[in-house]
Amino acid sequence: xxxxxxxxxxxxxxxxxxxxxxxxxxxxxxxxLLMLTFYGGSLTFLTLALKNIEISIAYAIWSGMGIVLxxxxxxxxxxxxxxxxxxxxxxxxxxxxxxxNITSSEHEAYKDEKVVENR
Numbered sequence: 001x002x003x004x005x006x007x008x009x010x011x012x013x014x015x016x017x018x019x020x021x022x023x024x025x026x027x028x029x030x031x032x033l034l035m036l037t038f039y040g041g042s043l044t045f046l047t048l049a050l051k052n053i054e055i056s057i058a059y060a061i062w063s064g065m066g067i068v069l070x071x072x073x074x075x076x077x078x079x080x081x082x083x084x085x086x087x088x089x090x091x092x093x094x095x096x097x098x099x100x101n102i103t104s105s106e107h108e109a110y111k112d113e114k115v116v117e118n119r
Contacts, residue, residue: 002052005045012042057104064097
């Protein structure tokens, strides 16, 4: 369930960021309130995910996936430019998130082995 919470947090963070762009610098009050609602929901679901996921992993995935996805949305929907430097930087972010996730899984397996050995 915690991974579902994290996924919802990412989706709401994306919605908040897209809405932020559409507020035109907070000039559109309705969209500004919607943006705050999306971000509040995102942080709420991120908090729920943190009950079972390490903060370093959850935050890396939440922010990393947010960066990757919003860059794609910016390119496709808002017609923002994308360069090779942006692509490489995003690849580094993805590599970092994947590495953190893999090493965290290995660390958890090691901890579980130690708990069994100590019994």
